[in-house]
Amino acid sequence: MEIKSEVYVRSVGSYLPPRASTQQAVDKGLYEADDLKLMGLTGTLVAGDTSPAHMATAAAATALERAGLGSAELDSLIHSSVFQPGPDGWSLPGYTLRELGGGKAGVIELRTGCSGMLSAMELAVGQLTGAQGHTSVLLTAADHMGPWLERWPSDVYLPGDAGSAMVLGTAGGFARIRAVNSGTVPRLEQMNRGDEPLHPPAPRGLVDLRARHASVTRHMEEREAAHLMAALNTELAERSIAEAGIKTADISRVVYHNMAGFIVEFFLSQVGLPMERSSWEFGRTVGHLGCSDQAVALEHLLLNGDLTPGDHVMLCGASAGFATVCVVLEILDVPSWPAPAPVPAAVVG
Known part of the structure; x- marks a missing residue:
């Protein structure tokens, strides 16, 4: 979907809890040294007793302050999460809006998985242009x-905790949204279902x-599943790049x-982009943050001086389903936001 109207990212904010070191986890026998070497993941964020509601609200307060907006000026609030963020039947976005000062914005909650923030961007574009x-x-x-998940599994990611927020609008911002595309395999x-019954659902507990995943790879090779995911990601990325009016080589990050x-390298190689243009050197230190990977990395790139006006940034994510979303942003300005406080270290164990 080419975005012909002027739709902007006005601000981004995050809440990052303490970071746990992977090496400390290895030293305490919680993580395999061979996995540390193979995966290259050096840490993950651990929220402890901090709730998703607190993290979302704190990130939102930062994003609103950076955008120069009050909650009463919002038309809509869309929240995304991978797992249930609190009591059943409860509205986290409603809670967030109240905590931010109230207002009459409509609230929506998405449970589309790890690409939820990008799906929310696609939905918000429709609200802003329709x-x-x-x-x-x-x-x-x-x-x-x-x-929900073991913190130190022998897997291709380490579960991390975080909150993030973006303000999108039509009255200018640091980045213009040039294209958004989504699809499913x-x-x-x-x-993400396995062989579990659809109803009644299994009792809550570690997933x-x-x-x-093994329930799928019994019927198809793991490599085939990876190539199906990569093929959709590549198709959406190439379409988004073309709709943004640029070439693959013009993608800065x-x-x-x-x-x-x-x-990460495999997915980028399918698009024809080198690993050096990824945000992995930062991402490997914080863990897989569910729906917040893209917003947190975008904020880091901005605050770290890795982006300049004229750059194009592509945000890609995937979710259960198997759903994929790609977004292309054009950087118009680098905001002079104060740097956040350093992320403290967590005690592993």
């Missing part, structure tokens, strides 16, 4: 993986994603999920 006539939309995301839907280096 019949609703919105002018300001706040996107939030937050995930606390502790109740239904053949891979079972990867064994490796067992769920690509933000994918914070996963093992060889996974």
